[in-house]
Amino acid sequence: MDTRQLRSLVAIATHGTFARAAEAVHLTPSAVSQQIQALEQELGVLLFERSSRPPRLTTQGSQCLDMAREMLRLAEDTKAGLRGDRISGTLMLGSVRSSALNLLPAAIVQMRHRYPALKTNLQVSLSAALIADVASGRLDAAVVAEHLGMPPSLRWSPFLREPLWLIAPHGTPADSIDSLMARMPFIRFRSPVPLANLIDTEISRMGIVTNDVAEIDTIGSIVTCVRQGMGISVVPHVALQGAEDEALLRLPFGRPQVVRRIGIVERIAAPRGEVIARLHEVLTQVCGEYGVARDVNAQNPDGGSTA
Structure with missing residues (x-):
C-alpha cells in the first residue's frame, strides 16, 4: 500500500469514474485500474462493485476510503512538520x-x-x-x-458571546417585548440545535404565549421574513449584519437579555x-x-x- 494507490482511490470516489480519476492524478485509466487491483490484492477485499456503472464502493471500500483520506492527510501534515x-x-x-x-x-x-x-x-x-x-x-x-x-x-x-434580539419589521411602533410578542405574529426558529431550545426556554420562562404563524429552520430565512413584514422573531446578533437590517426594530430578548x-x-x-x-x-x-x-x-x- 502506498500513497499513490490511496490518492487514486480518493480520486475515483471524488470524480465518480476511473477515467476522470486518471485525469485528476495524471495517470492513464489502465494505470489507475492496476493500482486499485494491487490495493485490493494487498488488503484481500474488493473495493469497488465493478458490475455497476459508474463503479460503486463496497462496504469495505468505504472503510478503506476513510482510512486513505486520513493517511494522506497525516502524510501531508508530517511533511509540513518536517519542513x-x-x-x-x-x-x-x-x-x-x-x-x-x-x-x-x-x-x-x-x-x-x-x-x-x-x-x-x-x-x-x-x-x-x-x-x-x-x-x-x-x-x-x-x-x-x-x-x-x-x-x-x-x-x-x-x-463569540453575543446577545439575542427580538426583531420586528420596519415601522413597528416601539412597545414592550411582552406586548409585541403577545399581539404580533411570531416566526419560530424550529431546529434541533441549542439556539432554538434556548429561545423556547426563555419564552416559556417569561410566560408568554406566542401567535405562531411559521416554523423555520434557518435564521437567515427568518430575518428575511421579518424584513418583509411577516411577523416578529428572535435571532442572534450575528444574523443582523446587513445594511437592510438596520431598519428593523430591535429589543433585548429576555430578562436579563439572553446571550449565547x-x-x-x-x-x-x-x-x-x-x-x-x-x-x-x-x-x-x-x-x-x-x-x-x-x-x-x-x-x-x-x-x-x-x-
Missing part, C-alpha cells in the same frame, strides 16, 4: 449550519491569505454529529454552540492545535465587540448551557 511549516497541510473543519456560518467563511478567507500553504475542508452538520467526528479524529475541530455532554477528551473554547456562546471544539491533545489556535484568534477578530479571547486553560463546559 518546519506548522501552519500548512489540510485542516478538517466542521460547523453547524446556523448563523455561525455568517462568521466562518470570512475567517477561512483570512486564514488562506495569512497562511497560503494551509488548506481547509469544511463540513456542515448538526452539533452532536460534529462533536462525535472531532472525538473520533475524523475532524480536527468544529464550530459549535456551547453544548452539554462534551466528552472529557475534548476542549471547547468560545470565540459559540466556540471551537477540539481534542485536548489536538495534533493541529497551533492551527486551531490561529483560527480561534481570527474568529475572535471577525466577531468584533462580541469576540472572546482564547483561554488556554479552558476545558469542556461544566455548567448549564447558555447556547
Whole structure:
C-alpha cells in the first residue's frame, strides 16, 4: 500500500469514474485500474462493485476510503512538520449550519491569505454529529454552540458571546417585548440545535404565549421574513449584519437579555492545535465587540448551557 494507490482511490470516489480519476492524478485509466487491483490484492477485499456503472464502493471500500483520506492527510501534515511549516497541510473543519456560518467563511478567507500553504475542508452538520467526528479524529475541530455532554477528551473554547434580539419589521411602533410578542405574529426558529431550545426556554420562562404563524429552520430565512413584514422573531446578533437590517426594530430578548456562546471544539491533545489556535484568534477578530479571547486553560463546559 502506498500513497499513490490511496490518492487514486480518493480520486475515483471524488470524480465518480476511473477515467476522470486518471485525469485528476495524471495517470492513464489502465494505470489507475492496476493500482486499485494491487490495493485490493494487498488488503484481500474488493473495493469497488465493478458490475455497476459508474463503479460503486463496497462496504469495505468505504472503510478503506476513510482510512486513505486520513493517511494522506497525516502524510501531508508530517511533511509540513518536517519542513518546519506548522501552519500548512489540510485542516478538517466542521460547523453547524446556523448563523455561525455568517462568521466562518470570512475567517477561512483570512486564514488562506495569512497562511497560503494551509488548506481547509469544511463540513456542515448538526452539533452532536460534529462533536462525535472531532472525538473520533475524523475532524480536527468544529464550530459549535456551547453544548452539554462534551466528552472529557475534548476542549471547547468560545470565540463569540453575543446577545439575542427580538426583531420586528420596519415601522413597528416601539412597545414592550411582552406586548409585541403577545399581539404580533411570531416566526419560530424550529431546529434541533441549542439556539432554538434556548429561545423556547426563555419564552416559556417569561410566560408568554406566542401567535405562531411559521416554523423555520434557518435564521437567515427568518430575518428575511421579518424584513418583509411577516411577523416578529428572535435571532442572534450575528444574523443582523446587513445594511437592510438596520431598519428593523430591535429589543433585548429576555430578562436579563439572553446571550449565547459559540466556540471551537477540539481534542485536548489536538495534533493541529497551533492551527486551531490561529483560527480561534481570527474568529475572535471577525466577531468584533462580541469576540472572546482564547483561554488556554479552558476545558469542556461544566455548567448549564447558555447556547
